Amino acid sequence: MQPFHNRTILAFVFILLVTSLSAACIQHAPSYESDKMIPVGPEVKASLVIYFKVGVADEQIDDFWHNVLSRPHPQGRGYYHRTGVSETMRLLPVQGHEGIAITFSEDATQGQRYEVKQDINSSPIVYKVLENVAPNDVKKLD
Numbered sequence: 001m002q003p004f005h006n007r008t009i010l011a012f013v014f015i016l017l018v019t020s021l022s023a024a025c026i027q028h029a030p031s032y033e034s035d036k037m038i039p040v041g042p043e044v045k046a047s048l049v050i051y052f053k054v055g056v057a058d059e060q061i062d063d064f065w066h067n068v069l070s071r072p073h074p075q076g077r078g079y080y081h082r083t084g085v086s087e088t089m090r091l092l093p094v095q096g097h098e099g100i101a102i103t104f105s106e107d108a109t110q111g112q113r114y115e116v117k118q119d120i121n122s123s124p125i126v127y128k129v130l131e132n133v134a135p136n137d138v139k140k141l142d
Contacts, residue, residue, distance in 0.1 A: 042134065042136045046132075047103045047104040048101070049099060049129070049135050050102070050120055051099045051130075051141055052064075052098045054096045054127075061090075061125075064123060066079050069081070070082060082112075082116060084104055084107075084108030085116060086103050086105035087101075089101045097127055097141055
């Protein structure tokens with residue numbers, strides 16, 4: 001009878017431990033009320049919608065994405081968004097103009113926004129920059 005009793009105690013301790021850990025995880029998990037769903041997609045208003053000149057090559061757009069909208073990872077592992085930019089998205093062409101949409105993060109400062117806009121507008125491959133529009137709403141650029 002002794003081995004059965006020890007297994008019962010061990011099983012009880014195990015169940016108690018798992019239950020306690022589960023309760024602790026649930027207690028410290030973020031509530032659904034604090035979770036924010038952030039809509040994304042071409043039907044959602046973007047901070048900036050950038051269209052490139054007709055005939056700009058994909059390599060030039062990739063270079064723009066990496067050097068204007070992003071920064072290289074310090075350890076050489078790809079790129080990350082510039083400070084203040086939360087979303088970037090490649091768009092379908094409008095009138096032959098390839099495009100990218102970006103959204104600033106809620107905590108982006110005016111200075112960060114200004115710097116990004118300046119860098120975008122100074123690029124020789126940029127044709128037009130629209131502010132606070134949904135990319136799907138853009139039908140004509142001229």
